[in-house]
Amino acid sequence: MPEWPDLHVLRGRIAAAVRGKRISAVRVHDPIVLRATRPLELALGGRTLSDVVHRGRFLIFIFDDGTRLVVNPMLSGLFDLVPPPTKIRATTAFALTFESEIDVRYRDDTRMGKVYLLAAGAAESDIHQYSEQGADAGTLMWTADEFARRARSTRRELRNLLMDDAFIAGIGNAYADEILWAAKLHPKRRVASLDEGELDRLRGALRATLERAADIVEAELPPALGTKVRTHMNVRGRVGEPCPRCATKIVRTRHGLDQMYLCPRCQPPPKGQLR
Numbered sequence: 001m002p003e004w005p006d007l008h009v010l011r012g013r014i015a016a017a018v019r020g021k022r023i024s025a026v027r028v029h030d031p032i033v034l035r036a037t038r039p040l041e042l043a044l045g046g047r048t049l050s051d052v053v054h055r056g057r058f059l060i061f062i063f064d065d066g067t068r069l070v071v072n073p074m075l076s077g078l079f080d081l082v083p084p085p086t087k088i089r090a091t092t093a094f095a096l097t098f099e100s101e102i103d104v105r106y107r108d109d110t111r112m113g114k115v116y117l118l119a120a121g122a123a124e125s126d127i128h129q130y131s132e133q134g135a136d137a138g139t140l141m142w143t144a145d146e147f148a149r150r151a152r153s154t155r156r157e158l159r160n161l162l163m164d165d166a167f168i169a170g171i172g173n174a175y176a177d178e179i180l181w182a183a184k185l186h187p188k189r190r191v192a193s194l195d196e197g198e199l200d201r202l203r204g205a206l207r208a209t210l211e212r213a214a215d216i217v218e219a220e221l222p223p224a225l226g227t228k229v230r231t232h233m234n235v236r237g238r239v240g241e242p243c244p245r246c247a248t249k250i251v252r253t254r255h256g257l258d259q260m261y262l263c264p265r266c267q268p269p270p271k272g273q274l275r
Helices: 004-018 040-044 144-152 158-162 173-183 196-220
Strands: 023-028 049-055 058-063 068-072 077-082 092-098 102-108 114-118 251-255 258-262
Touching: 004 049, 004 058, 004 077, 004 092, 004 102, 004 196, 023 040, 144 196, 158 173, 173 196, 173 258
Parallel strands: none
Antiparallel strands: 023 092, 049 058, 058 068, 068 114, 077 102, 092 102, 251 258
């Protein structure tokens, strides 16, 4: 799924290409992902894009009349930024053609994403999970004391805590694994078991990992978008490869319904657990 670094770069790229431009055509190819009471063509045709912002896992298009198009890409949603004559992919849900002769297209191989259309003044509480989001992961301003206090208010395991959007918004499976590897902490450690130094190490790893990722995604994401940059991952997707820090082979295991990747040496398990 697109996570905070992905959406941060997407926001900037799309805004640079079409902010201030008028929509000349709207094409809906697969309405399954749309959560709208009005046809997208009627709501957005002729409108000018005022801004693009992102909040946690949501990308938000704001138009001149106050209408907002809010996209939660979920597992597999991707954006394309291409000339209008470019062949439409089979999984494209909709395409917005701007007067600058460029399309912003959203496609979703699994149709799990959700696209909401909000009229001017409509409450964001109508969007599932939007209002429950906590602080944005990539712009976290909490001090060490505040981070520790908020984290200790829960008895959760570390990986679950990082992926809880009500705590910090925008972290999914991939970056949870990367942050915990950087912090040298096992995903199943409970927050209550961490001392102050370990909590501060987690906070530093979170900030450094997302900052580094945003820089690399910006450098490597092609102009047409349409992909997720994962070349910089240290453990995610690298089962059997040597850990970049200690050369121990990376392992993959289960965490609920999810897969997680870790270094069994750098990230020792809690007492009584095999890995």
